[in-house]
Amino acid sequence: MPEQPKHLRSDYRYFHSISTRWHDNDVYGHVNNVTYYSYFDSAMNTYLIQEGGLDIHRGDVVGFVVSSSCDYFAPIAFPDAIEVGLRVGKLGRSSVQYELAVFRQGEQEACAAGRVVHVFVERAQNRATPVPERLREVLEALRVA
Template sequence: MTEAAKPQPEPRAAYKTFRTITTRWMDNDAYGHVNNVVYYSWFDTVVNAHLIDEGVLDIHAGETIGLVIETQCNYFASVAFPQTVEAGLRVARIGKSSVRYEVGLFIQGEDLTAAKGHFVHVYVDRATRRPTALRAPLQTVLEALT
């Protein structure tokens, strides 16, 4: 069995759009840096805020919702309050009912990711929770991120 390549930081040019995230005092843990669970919250925030801004996600009344079925994060540099984070977003794969989003987290002004990760949404019917095909407006927004 061959060993997978070690994850490496990536440059800003690898991402299609960016959102600024302000760290909070409570994000720091006992070790003086942002706790790992906060990074996953940032991933969720970046993706869903983009979809809401683009008008393709209605978290209150939309017929379809995205459920996270997979997530991962690799860390390269420590982030701590009061630093500002710039989150880059791209789409790596679009399936019939699923999407793999990739997020790069940059300390403001830095050229390489402090962390990068991904998560996969499966879009389902809000009522039945059964997978549903991606709708055309969502598909268009996602394709712009590839």
């Protein structure tokens, strides 16, 4: 099996801090794998709301997750303080592929790395729509070459 590429803090453009919670741990004493997806959601949506002005309650356009994956390299556990790194790998007409990584605070190598694809849709019609211009601008700022 080939060695996983390292995911380094310097590879990411935006960071979202999270304090792990007691109930994030599973019976094995580390954060359960499904919880990483909630960390990803928090990082992506915080960025879209704060930087892109996404109105998740009343906006005409919303982002739906259509694909996601995560690879795990080292465990994290409560009470770890973590940061989720975010960058954009691909930006299409109506979709964006985020690349994310979970870092223990102050560490340079990721404990996990994943990918999430959002498709932007018109809320009323539930149909794909072009990424709104303001969101496109802030997503471009995170885009990697």
